Amino acid sequence: MVLDPNTLSPDGTISLTNQAFSHDGTFLAYGTSQSGSDWQEIHIRQVDTGKEYPEVLHWCKFSGIAWHHDNTGFFYNRLPEPGTVAEEDQSKFSRVYWHLLNTPQSEDELIFERPEAKELSFTPHISEDGQYLFLIVWNGTDPRNRLYYREVESTDPFIRLLDEADASYDLIGNDGPVFYLQTNLNAPKCRIIAIDSRQPQRENWHELIAEQDDVIAFAQIVHQQFVITYMHDAHHQIKLYDKEGSLLQELALPTLGSVIDLSGKPDGDELFITFTSYLYPSTVFRYDFVSNTLQPLRPSQAKFDPSDYETTQVFYPSKDGTRVPMFLTHKKGLVLDGNNPVLIYGYGGFDISLTPSFGITPLLWVEHGGIYAVANLRGGNEYGEEWHEAGMLEKKQNVFDDFMAAAEWLIEQKYTQSSLVSIMGGSNGGLLVAACLVQRPDLYGAVICRVPVIDMLRYHRFTVGRYWVGEYGDAEHNAEHFAFMYAYSPLHNVRPDIQYPPTLIMTADTDDRVVPAHARKFAATLQTAQAGDAPVLLRVEMKAGHGMGKPTAKVIEEESDILAFLFKTFNMQ
Structure with a gap:
């Protein structure tokens, strides 16, 4: 046991947020968060002895940690000390520092900043060979990023290799000065390119693996091969390519599901794959490149028999005819008589894909006769950047139309009826279910709205809401944005004298990402407008x-x- 997060606080409200081991595994730098805050503190521990170093690094949010290979310290990014900038700029002015092990944070060396571009954030990364320090440069939730670098031991200015923010560029690895990247530049479903940093002009870039019909979810270099996880109709496949871009083989995964994680060394002979699905608990597999075998590293400890259940994938038309995938998990032998309670989950935004995952709550739901449905809406990355862009800004209504069409299709196909349809989503998914609730209150029998974004005219004024302007828009400063945002903003579209279905709105008192004011205002507005007898409840976690x-x-x-709440609403036992 290297670190037990359960011992961080007596009540469990201090959590482990990120972790970075030194290259040889001697040290661990780890972040902790209190009461679910995005703010974190970084601590340092010696792995073998469990010794905790005295220094604690503060003012970190969405911070990366990049250890020097000689173990003398690490690079990390943090935000300004409170009081040194205006309160509204507290989450701006990202800086990269060098921390020397066993010294106070006050002695950390400033490595990089761009005060003239206060919206940008910088995440440090050291190449596997220890030669280069990269800065991944990002702006809020915009998937388009920049990439800077210099040699680790250099004090020269960083070279701005990619500085136009015209696409996403994910660093995969390098062979000396040749950098391998996954990008969606001129390829919405992504491709793999090589950039020789000695000749970085775009006309010298070399495409190794062209864009395919399926989206590249992520890629790594293991055994001097590209290990690429593709997303095919919202579930994963793994393919191996040589360094020249030729397909070698596809690895056979256990079932339709998701690759949570890949790990391995560029010169290693083994690849570790964490795999899961709706009826398949997370399991680590080991692939041996030499023997070409894929086997579980250890059996899952989950006490669950999947033989009585099944997951299928269906496709349904949205309002405009767009083909949308949806996963359905339920007991085998389901009778399509329109009497099955359904829980539909969705997100639909920020380039995030909903691939199959194992969860206890959905299992309990299907054990008691429910159908668990996950709709892969526009706004995600299931089919690449075009799919994402079709569900953002002025096209956000497409996401709501996709979600409402899912319920309509399940009703038409006799899976259920409107009084037995429940919907659930959180954060951007909370916005989703709230918008669908106020647009089609007749379509649902229950609504679970978790930590939602509700006030679309003012959301950007609170904490890190400014990060989302590229996704949603800015109603305060752009009249065109105001028009389409006001049209769907849940808070501003609650109508009086409407019978709304039973609704549970959930938030937390110290949520500093989506402030609880959203949920509280929505609950108060719905309760005032409710013309029926169904409850509108607000649950606030402390x-x-x-x-x-x-x-x-x-x-x-x-x-x-x-x-x-669902069992009582639907009279389930």
Whole structure:
């Protein structure tokens, strides 16, 4: 046991947020967060002895940690010390520092900043060969990024290799001065390119793996091969390519599901794959390049028999005819008589894909006769950047149309009826279910709205809401944006004298990503407008945030309340 997060605080409200081992595994730098906050502190521990170093690094949010290969310290990014900038700029002016091990933070050396571009953030990364220090440069949730670099030991200015923010550029690895990247530049579903830093002009870039019909989810270099996880109709496939871009083989995964993680060394002979699906608990597999075998590293400890259940994938038309995929998980032998309770989950935004995952709450739901549905809406990355862009800004209504069409299709196909349809989403997904609730209150029998973004005219004024302007728009400063945002903003489209279905709105008192004012205002507005007898409830979790780092006891209580609400609403036993 290197570190037990359960010992960080007596009540479990201090959580482990990120972790970075030194290259040889001697040291661990890890971040902790209190009460679910996005703010974190970085601590340092010697792995073998468990010794904690005295220094604690503050003012970190969305911070990366890049250890020098000689273990003398690491690079990290942080925000300004409170009081040194205006309050509204507290999450701006990102800086990269060098921390020397066993010294106070006050002695950390400033490595890079761009005060003239205060919206930009910088995440440090050291190449596997220890030669280069890269800065991944990002602006909020915009998937388009920049890439700077210099040699680790250099004090020269950083070379701005990619500085136009015209596409996403994900660094895969390098062979000396040749950098391998995954990019969606001129390829919405991504491709793999090589850039020789000695001749970085675009006309010298070399395409190794061209854009395919399926989206590249992520890629690594292991055994001097490209290990590429593709997304095919919202589930993953793994393909191996040589360094010249020739396909070698596809690895056979256990079932339709998701690759949570890949790990391996560029010169290593083994690849570790963490795999999961709706009926398949997370399991680590080991692939041996020499023997060409893929086997579980160890059996799952989950006490669950999937043989009584099944997951299928269906496709349904949205309002404009767009073909949308949806996963359905339920007991085998389901009778299509329109009497099955359904829980539909969605997100639809920020380039985030909903691939199959294992969860206890959905399992409890299907064990008691429910259908668990996950709709892969526009706004995600299931089919690449074009799919994402079709669900953002002025096209955001497409996401809501996709989600409402999912319920309509399930009703038409006799899976269920409107009084037995429940919908659930959180954060941007909370906006989704709230918008669908106010647009089609007749379509649903219950709504679970978790940590939602509700006030689309003012969201950017609170904490890190400014990060989302590229996705949603800015109603305060752009009249065109105001028009389409006002048209769907849930807070501004609640109508009086409407019978709204039973609704559970959930937030947390210390959520510093989506402030609880959204949920509170929405609950008050809905309660005032409610013309029927169905309850509109507000659940506020204490000493918790947007969802990250919630102690197990609080998770159990929260999920139990959701199930109790649904079971009571639908008279389920």
